[in-house]
Amino acid sequence: EIVLTQSPATLSLSPGERATLSCGASQSVSSSYLAWYQQKPGLAPRLLIYDASSRATGIPDRFSGSGSGTDFILTISRLEPEDFAVYYCQQYGSSPPYSFGQGTKLEIK
Amino acid sequence: QVQLVESGGGVVQPGRSLRLSCAASGFTFSSYGMHWVRQAPGKGLEWVAVIWYDGSNKYYADSVKGRFTISRDNSKNTLYLQMNSLRAEDTAVYYCARELLVVPGARLGYWGQGTLVTVSS
Numbered sequence: 001e002i003v004l005t006q007s008p009a010t011l012s013l014s015p016g017e018r019a020t021l022s023c024g025a026s027q028s029v030s031s032s033y034l035a036w037y038q039q040k041p042g043l044a045p046r047l048l049i050y051d052a053s054s055r056a057t058g059i060p061d062r063f064s065g066s067g068s069g070t071d072f073i074l075t076i077s078r079l080e081p082e083d084f085a086v087y088y089c090q091q092y093g094s095s096p097p098y099s100f101g102q103g104t105k106l107e108i109k
Numbered sequence: 110q111v112q113l114v115e116s117g118g119g120v121v122q123p124g125r126s127l128r129l130s131c132a133a134s135g136f137t138f139s140s141y142g143m144h145w146v147r148q149a150p151g152k153g154l155e156w157v158a159v160i161w162y163d164g165s166n167k168y169y170a171d172s173v174k175g176r177f178t179i180s181r182d183n184s185k186n187t188l189y190l191q192m193n194s195l196r197a198e199d200t201a202v203y204y205c206a207r208e209l210l211v212v213p214g215a216r217l218g219y220w221g222q223g224t225l226v227t228v229s230s
Contacts, residue, residue, distance in 0.1 A: 001171075033214060033215075035215075035216055035217070037154075037217070039154075044204055044220035044221065044222060044223055045146075045154065045204075045217070045220060046220075047209065047216065047217060047218050050209060050216040050218075051216070056209070056218060088153065088154050090154075090156070090215070090217070092214055092215035092216065095168070096156075096159055096168030096169075096215075097156060097168065097169070097170045097171065098156045098159070098215045099156060100153060100154040100155065100156060101153075102153050103153045103154075
């Protein structure tokens with residue numbers, strides 16, 4: 001089973017700043033089958049990025065994903081107030097079980 | 110529009126069983142793989158199980174293997190999760206989720222609102 005490690009655990013930034021969230025895998029994620037989700041309190045997760053760099057429908061272009069192999073990045077180019085939330089990465093490149101990272105909390109500084 | 114509505118959660122004693130349902134609408138249910146994902150209170154997301162679009166393949170997290178069974182009824186547009194031998198550590202909000210694309214792959218593009226399962230004596 002692939003273990004995903006997200007860093008940092010908490011990221012404190014101000015609106016307008018750039019956010020860089022990392023997701024490291026214990027082994028290579030085949031075909032870059034990695035997704036990023038955003039979750040706000042009391043709500044279900046929302047898919048932001050899939051296949052490492054493809055934005056889901058309706059996701060603003062300030063969100064971008066990159067990476068391959070074992071190292072992946074989610075970048076939010078200019079933070080809006082509604083972007084402060086918890087972010088999870090998830091791999092689906094190998095046979096199940098699929099795994100999520102432990103999450104990065106993006107909080108307002 | 111795509112809608113997923115979970116039901117069946119509640120309080121159950123350790124060792125007992127519970128069946129969750131997820132009613133799907135707004136899309137061709139029989140064309141998509143479906144998943145269950147759970148989230149313990151204050152914790153992160155944990156993938157639980159997947160079932161292929163036609164029910165031909167099912168996979169589980171090690172933590173639930175042998176105790177939980179995922180199934181679907183494509184004639185009723187409904188996904189199920191039968192949970193047996195429940196433990197305190199199964200306490201969580203359980204979400205059903207639909208794959209984003211018809212092409213298989215656990216890109217979880219649509220989620221239900223979740224149903225809370227509490228295992229306690």
